[in-house]
Amino acid sequence: MAKTKRATTLVLRFMAFGATLAATIVMATSHQTVDVFATIFSAKYTVSPAFKYFVIANAIVSAYGLLVPFIPAESKLWRSVFALDMVFTMLLISSFSAALAIAYVGKKGNAQAGWFAICGQVPVFCDHVTGALIASVIGFIIYMSLLLHTIHTVLNPLLVGGLG
Amino acid sequence: MAKTKRATTLVLRFMAFGATLAATIVMATSHQTVDVFATIFSAKYTVSPAFKYFVIANAIVSAYGLLVPFIPAESKLWRSVFALDMVFTMLLISSFSAALAIAYVGKKGNAQAGWFAICGQVPVFCDHVTGALIASVIGFIIYMSLLLHTIHTVLNPLLVGGLG
Numbered sequence: 001m002a003k004t005k006r007a008t009t010l011v012l013r014f015m016a017f018g019a020t021l022a023a024t025i026v027m028a029t030s031h032q033t034v035d036v037f038a039t040i041f042s043a044k045y046t047v048s049p050a051f052k053y054f055v056i057a058n059a060i061v062s063a064y065g066l067l068v069p070f071i072p073a074e075s076k077l078w079r080s081v082f083a084l085d086m087v088f089t090m091l092l093i094s095s096f097s098a099a100l101a102i103a104y105v106g107k108k109g110n111a112q113a114g115w116f117a118i119c120g121q122v123p124v125f126c127d128h129v130t131g132a133l134i135a136s137v138i139g140f141i142i143y144m145s146l147l148l149h150t151i152h153t154v155l156n157p158l159l160v161g162g163l164g
Numbered sequence: 165m166a167k168t169k170r171a172t173t174l175v176l177r178f179m180a181f182g183a184t185l186a187a188t189i190v191m192a193t194s195h196q197t198v199d200v201f202a203t204i205f206s207a208k209y210t211v212s213p214a215f216k217y218f219v220i221a222n223a224i225v226s227a228y229g230l231l232v233p234f235i236p237a238e239s240k241l242w243r244s245v246f247a248l249d250m251v252f253t254m255l256l257i258s259s260f261s262a263a264l265a266i267a268y269v270g271k272k273g274n275a276q277a278g279w280f281a282i283c284g285q286v287p288v289f290c291d292h293v294t295g296a297l298i299a300s301v302i303g304f305i306i307y308m309s310l311l312l313h314t315i316h317t318v319l320n321p322l323l324v325g326g327l328g
Contacts, residue, residue: 093254112205118278
């Protein structure tokens with residue numbers, strides 16, 4: 001039973017690793033250069049600090065996700081894994097939210113602020129960004145499931161009266 | 165000792181409640197109408213979906229923060245408080261990140277995308293947004309401290325081998 005649980009967790013961790021790695025790569029390789037009214041417009045992730053943050057955050061979480069399964073089962077490092085999982089999941093949702101906010105303006109524009117949608121000009125770039133956002137949110141959902149599952153099964157019995 | 169800890173936690177929870185409530189109110193009341201080149205430009209939080217999300221998220225976390233201290237000490241609801249704290253802290257950092265990403269474009273613009281900074285035209289609005297972001301991040305830091313403190317003191321001894 002414990003062995004099945006460990007194997008399931010391991011599979012989920014590798015899936016989360018794959019999702020955040022895909023998000024990093026797809027966003028980092030997003031690039032499209034177009035000629036708009038005789039002006040060269042080059043769209044890539046570095047045009048926005050939010051997209052840069054997204055790439056860095058997903059790269060960090062990928063590195064973490066790759067390393068964790070190699071911690072020996074009896075290592076004291078496992079004491080920190082729950083806290084680290086939580087912190088990196090926060091990093092993931094934070095970078096996702098920032099990138100989504102900017103991607104939304106890129107897609108829809110913002111009439112009041114006078115910011116025009118740019119996805120009509122650079123559709124390939126926008127498709128990459130969309131793909132990266134989807135991959136990242138899959139990674140987030142997996143980490144969130146791991147966290148809530150751990151709380152539910154391992155930690156809950158201890159918590160009554162411990163937080164007041 | 166347990167009583168002091170409980171009192172400290174309660175004070176921190178009320179501070180976090182105050183911070184998220186302040187963030188909600190300051191963002192929701194941000195409003196400035198200016199006349200730019202004979203065009204009336206009205207800036208308020210509803211111009212951006214990210215700012216709307218920020219107001220809703222901070223209002224939800226405020227309501228939660230107000231209710232939690234009134235849960236009776238022996239209630240079984242405390243079993244869920246750690247998980248709820250975590251989920252609402254994620255909501256907080258997510259809405260903060262989205263709003264910050266948009267506020268940054270408002271402040272600095274984005275030359276490549278052709279999005280102009282608007283804070284020069286509506287400085288009062290931008291000051292409100294900045295204040296709301298600061299209040300919200302204070303709320304986030306308090307909740308994060310509560311979470312990490314709980315993990316450190318209550319939960320850690322259980323975790324070795326429990327997450328593999």
